[in-house]
Amino acid sequence: MYDLLADFADERLVERSTRDTMRKYIQPSVLIIDDFLITPLDEKECFDLFTLLDYRISSVGSVIICSQLEITEWHKQLGGNILADGVLDRLSSKAYKIIISGDSLRKE
Template identity: 45%
Template sequence: MINNKERLSNLTRLLREMKMSVMADHLSDIYTNQSNQNLSTLDILEKIITEESDTRLRNKKERYRKAANLSVINARLENLIYSPKRKLKSETIEQLSTNDYILSNNNVIIQGATGTGKSYIACALINHAIDNGYNGLFFRMTDLLSKLQQADYNNSLDRLLKKISRADILVIDDFLLTNTTEQEQKYLMEVFEIRSREKSLILCSQMTYVEWHKKLGGGAIADAILDRAVSKSYKIFLEGESLRKIK
């Protein structure tokens, strides 16, 4: 006749085979701890299932954070600085913290001089979204264009665009600091087109919309990109001294 120790061993083995190693470990801990002897079957199930669920959720968030490739890993909305000189409105951040802009397929445009905290806000928004089950990708514009060009050369452009299309949020940092070539404009048009269908963009830039238009060639593609970027967007305009100098 099989004893309890063997039954426990069989159960933990089955749990591990089903990729539930946290439940297996927790079940063993509960069984070997004398203080748990009076727990009901439901109590035990609740403990091990909750532990498995919580661990999977934590791991999922960590995977999302790693995949996002944030420039400021620990950026948080609660740590934003709302000084009068910055002109950062808490009401706007409160609206964005609901994540409704993601559900509504709206963009966020963050503009301001270098060092005013544009990238930090973008990373904080992604971290907040990840905490609520969403995922995101962060690119500096030069890196994004480089990856698109390389993927095109390697005949894997469709695969990269599919990856970009799946992200709930796409951040493009240092947007249009420099002029773009015709080919780069076509790449950006592809990105903005697939994002405009059902996903959100966050753009961080030192430049004005007029300057964007010029740096995108000033033609029909520039019109199309700006229309997709600006028409449905929250706008944050940052002022004041560089936060790097203040620190």
């Protein structure tokens, strides 16, 4: 998740369009976003995510989201605004939820 957001931020720092980064994440047939929303997103990050999901889900391919947060917490982490609504709408429109519970395998 944070590599994706860092790529968008890096392009902004050099005052370029985020088109190259968008293309990079739109092309794969499956995009896996791990560690989704471990920290809250600011408005620019949320907009980048919204735009990426809008392109991918409407025409390109699948997105797999892995998160340690409950789905009910996502809206708050996305800023709790209309942009957060848009992100969640795009994620939930064709979603399958697989919830895994139990101890972390990283403890071993």
